[in-house]
Amino acid sequence: MRVDYYCALTSPWTYLGHARLRDIAARHGAEVTIHPVNVLAIFERTGGLPLPKRSPERQAYRLQELRRWRERLGVELNLKPAHFPADETRAAETVIAARAEGLDAMDLAGRFMRAVWAEERDIGLARTIREVVTEAGMDPGALERAAGRYDANAIRAAETDQAVARGVFGAPTYVVGDEIFWGQDRLDFVDAALEAG
Numbered sequence: 001m002r003v004d005y006y007c008a009l010t011s012p013w014t015y016l017g018h019a020r021l022r023d024i025a026a027r028h029g030a031e032v033t034i035h036p037v038n039v040l041a042i043f044e045r046t047g048g049l050p051l052p053k054r055s056p057e058r059q060a061y062r063l064q065e066l067r068r069w070r071e072r073l074g075v076e077l078n079l080k081p082a083h084f085p086a087d088e089t090r091a092a093e094t095v096i097a098a099r100a101e102g103l104d105a106m107d108l109a110g111r112f113m114r115a116v117w118a119e120e121r122d123i124g125l126a127r128t129i130r131e132v133v134t135e136a137g138m139d140p141g142a143l144e145r146a147a148g149r150y151d152a153n154a155i156r157a158a159e160t161d162q163a164v165a166r167g168v169f170g171a172p173t174y175v176v177g178d179e180i181f182w183g184q185d186r187l188d189f190v191d192a193a194l195e196a197g
Helices: 012-028 039-046 056-073 089-100 105-117 126-135 140-150 152-165 184-196
Strands: 002-007 031-036 173-176 179-182
Touching (some): 012 031, 012 105, 012 184, 031 105, 089 126, 105 126, 126 140, 140 152, 179 184
Parallel strands (some): 002 031
């Protein structure tokens, strides 16, 4: 069983569901393939709006929902982190490189998300990326070289195209077989889909 996991490293919703997805997959013996896509490019192609362009009402409601889910899940999350939005391009490419090298890309991605939403760190900075990679027990220099060797930028662009072709329009999105589940609040359905095999 496999879950294709289309995510954005600076998405609070991806962050809120990340650890739960790992737990669900482990419980069912399912493989998770992480795809840190360019969600802004997906929005442009599927009718979504980046946060600053959403109405004040939608922005205010988002904060209420983040607070509710933070409390429900007991997850540390700053509602207005110091470094959001951040340019996640290099961090995403680093996750892709880790995946290609057979390292724990899910753990690394989770650390990048936590850096944004709980630790007030800027994952757009090369220094922060190297620190997070080191904290994950990986070699920053080796992953930088791997990102170039695999052309992680091109992989990310191709996987963004793939996401749109599969019907993905936001993050996080979990795909099990032909079924698409959008949002961390759909993880119960992902659990059920994996249970059903």
